[in-house]
Amino acid sequence: MFESQDLIKIAKSVFNTEKQELERVSSSLDHSFADAVLDIFNAKGKCIITGMGKSGIIGRKIAASLSSTGTPSFFVHPGEAFHGDLGMFEKDDVVLMLSNSGETDEILKLLSFFQHQGNKIIAITGNSDSTLAKHASRHLLCSVENEACPLQLAPTSSTTAALVMGDAIVVSLIELRSFKPENFALFHPGGSLGKKLLTTVNDVMKKDNLPLVSSNEDIKNVIQKMSASKFGVAIQVGSDDKLEGIVTDGDIRRAMESYESEFFDLVADDISSKKPLCVQPS
Numbered sequence: 001m002f003e004s005q006d007l008i009k010i011a012k013s014v015f016n017t018e019k020q021e022l023e024r025v026s027s028s029l030d031h032s033f034a035d036a037v038l039d040i041f042n043a044k045g046k047c048i049i050t051g052m053g054k055s056g057i058i059g060r061k062i063a064a065s066l067s068s069t070g071t072p073s074f075f076v077h078p079g080e081a082f083h084g085d086l087g088m089f090e091k092d093d094v095v096l097m098l099s100n101s102g103e104t105d106e107i108l109k110l111l112s113f114f115q116h117q118g119n120k121i122i123a124i125t126g127n128s129d130s131t132l133a134k135h136a137s138r139h140l141l142c143s144v145e146n147e148a149c150p151l152q153l154a155p156t157s158s159t160t161a162a163l164v165m166g167d168a169i170v171v172s173l174i175e176l177r178s179f180k181p182e183n184f185a186l187f188h189p190g191g192s193l194g195k196k197l198l199t200t201v202n203d204v205m206k207k208d209n210l211p212l213v214s215s216n217e218d219i220k221n222v223i224q225k226m227s228a229s230k231f232g233v234a235i236q237v238g239s240d241d242k243l244e245g246i247v248t249d250g251d252i253r254r255a256m257e258s259y260e261s262e263f264f265d266l267v268a269d270d271i272s273s274k275k276p277l278c279v280q281p282s
Contacts, residue, residue, distance in 0.1 A: 014148040014156070021144040021157040022164055028141050036122045036138040037172045040071060043120070045092030047073040050081060052106050054155040055098035055162065062096070062166030069170055070177045078106040086113055096122045100142070100158045102130020111135050124162050140165055202281035212237050215244060215269040219255075222247055222268050236272045245272035 040047050047066055051059035059075050066073035076085055089095065095114050099107045102125035114121050115135070123136035126143045133139040142165050148156035173179075211229035213222050213236055226234045226249070236245040247268055255271045256263050 017146055017148045018157045018160050021146060021161055024144065025142050025161045025165070028143070032138050033140055033168070036140060037169055037176070039120050039122065039138060040066075040094050040096075040169065041173055041176050043092060043094045045090050045094065047071055047094045047096060048089060049073065049075045049096045049098070050078045050107065050110070051098030052078055052104050054159050055100060055104070058159055058162045058166065059096070059098050061163065062170070065166065065170045066173070069174050070179045071170075071173050078104075078110055082106065082109055086110070089114070089117065089119065091117050091119065094120045094122060096124070097132060097136070098124045098162055099130075099132050100126045100155065100162070102127040102132040104132075107132060124165055126158055126161075200282055201279055205281065206231065210235055212241075213247070213268045214238075215267065215272075217268040219252075219264055219266045219268070219271075223252060226252075234268065236268050243276070243278070245269070245274045246276045247272045 047063075049059040049063045049066075050056070056075070056077060063073045063075040074088075076088055081088075097107055097110075102123065108131055111121070111132070120138070121136040122138045122140065123132045124140045124142055125133050126141070127133060128139060128141050128143070133141075142158065142161040144157040144161055146152070146157060147154065209229065211225040211231055211234045213225060213234045215236055215238065217236075222234050226232065226247070232249050234247040235243065236247060238244050245268075251271045251273065255266060259266060
């Protein structure tokens with residue numbers, strides 16, 4: 001029976017194995033990577049990703065990351081592509097094909113179409129001598145010696161390497177495009193970042209039934225209007241309705257301490273802040 005420490009030891013072994021394999025892939029990067037990134041950056045069309053099985057799952061993630069960071073992209077299942085979805089591919093598109101072996105039949109069946117149409121093909125494989133690697137415009141090698149799987153069967157280190165290669169492409173394009181958080185937020189309006197960067201003062205500001213007071217408004221009326229509005233502030237305006245100052249809850253408390261029995265003889269202008277910090281609706 002496995003103890004907790006045994007399972008932790010297994011987990012650490014997986015981390016160490018995959019870390020070592022990532023370092024191996026990193027050390028093998030060459031000019032092909034830069035060329036592949038520039039092909040995508042300079043493309044007049046989209047970047048379309050395809051892959052089978054686990055490679056397909058990694059491809060979907062890469063497509064999603066590219067799309068959200070300024071590179072129009074989507075994933076197409078190779079089986080669906082072979083049965084009609086090739087119509088999605090245009091000649092100006094760059095095709096990113098993932099296959100660890102480089103010999104996946106469903107992937108290789110698509111090569112002749114892309115070559116005939118003139119698409120640039122970027123292949124991510126673990127075998128530089130594979131059919132896919134040899135027929136691609138650019139080949140990015142993700143060769144691993146050891147899967148984290150003890151049976152050396154389940155894709156583990158190899159899929160992690162392909163995923164990180166995709167992330168490296170995404171981040172490189174982010175830098176090339178000078179992509180900013182504001183741009184990212186445009187594609188994520190429902191997320192916390194989108195709300196943070198896209199929400200303006202105008203979206204949340206109160207515009208109706210404002211607690212407006214005149215400069216000579218007696219303090220009792222000021223307090224009543226503040227309480228009724230539940231804004232915690234009264235807005236002092238002149239005869240032209242232009243802002244002259246504000247009175248806050250804090251101003252009221254400090255005035256009560258300072259003036260004591262004379263407090264109710266005060267008017268708004270006696271305690272208002274004359275140059276409050278102001279922001280634009282935008």
